Amino acid sequence: MAEVDRLPIDEVMPELLKALDSGTRAVLVAQPGAGKTTRVPLALLKSGWLEGRKLLMLEPRRLAARSAAAYMARSLGESAGETVGYRVRLETKVGPGTRIEVVTEGVLTRMLQEDPALEAYGAVIFDEFHERHLSSDLGLALCLQSASLLREDLRLLVMSATLAAGKVSELLGGAPVILSEGRQYPVETFYRPRGSGSRLEQDAAAAVLEALRQQEGDVLVFLPGMAEIRRTGDALRRLGLPDGTALRQLHGSMPLREQDEAVAPCPPGSRKVVLATGIAESSLTVAGVRAVVDAGLARVPKFSPRTGMTRLETEPVSRASADQRRGRAGRTAPGACWRLWGEEAHRHLPPFATPELMEADLAPLALELAAWGVQDPAELDWLDVPPAAAYAQACELLQRLGALADDGR
Missing domain, CATH: 3.40.50.300 (P-loop containing nucleotide triphosphate hydrolases)
Structure with a gap:
């Protein structure tokens, strides 16, 4: 080699x-x-x-x-x-x-x-x-x-x-x-705390334009969901992108062909701004990115035992996720990252995200375990054991639906 x-x-x-x-x-x-x-x-x-x-x-x-x-x-x-x-x-x-x-x-x-x-x-x-x-x-x-x-x-x-x-x-x-250790080029970090009454899409769009002025290459923007992607795109169109700069979206609901277009290299002499959810956080290199704008937010599913429903909540990312996002700017050359929060707020972020297992609806998990032949999660080895109360509630729901027998099969 x-x-x-x-x-x-x-x-x-x-x-x-x-x-x-x-x-x-x-x-x-x-x-x-x-x-x-x-x-x-x-x-x-x-x-x-x-x-x-x-x-x-x-x-x-x-x-x-x-x-x-x-x-x-x-x-x-x-x-x-x-x-x-x-x-x-x-x-x-x-x-x-x-x-x-x-x-x-x-x-x-x-x-x-x-x-x-x-x-x-x-x-x-x-x-x-x-x-x-x-x-x-x-x-x-x-x-x-x-x-x-x-x-x-x-x-x-x-x-x-x-x-x-x-x-x-x-x-x-x-x-x-x-x-x-990995290969990581240096990434300069800028903190841009948002004002109490400011709108996310306006702050994100302003940071994107600053990144385009100060940094070569493409810009990858991390936003919590599709609504914020759409509104930030609208804000950028109103403000006006430099000539030769294309606007792309990247989220899991898009057709695969459009996802491929978002991560593909730009033609020579052109640039792109990719508005993405956490789909671009890891395992994936978006070609040409030299700048990252991070809203510092993620939309995660939370199961409520009281209502029996799962709802999506927007919450700050962990420090590990923020570091992963920042690293996207330094994969192929030195880059820069604009964080839409302050250094003090960064120090108070949780070190890691909560495992989905601890907060999700466990009915799908209980059904898979029953199909596997396991009625008690303790029969398996877990990094984090599924919460007993949430698991019991999931089994009760599945029994009411007729998906599980009374003996758990």
């Missing part, structure tokens, strides 16, 4: 390969820009323990899964669906020669329910595990039981940029932790 092609993850790859040669579990903490998502599966493909089986890698979002598969395929001189393929909701690109399958978290659950031993696969890789979606926590718990009861040889690798590695290592039976 030419030196220019080397990535930081290559420095620790021998250690990672050795850990999975001599054991079945490992934790990889690799900073943004290390190359873990696209380098690790290809390196593991040459391992002797794979014995003709395939690799399965989880990504938290459809766009990230498709992008990772396409990037790895290009590095082999192929198209997605040959050696590297993917499975996401409503779209599958795998073929008879596919050895690496990149899937979203819900797809893994379906695959486990259909084949608990995952006989066709030699390893499951959990990428960006720090996002702690309910489906990823469930997938890891099911894989741990599968490996314990059915597949002692099944390798499990948990990867993340920001993760409490010791806790994950303990869950994986004392698995070795491998650290990679």
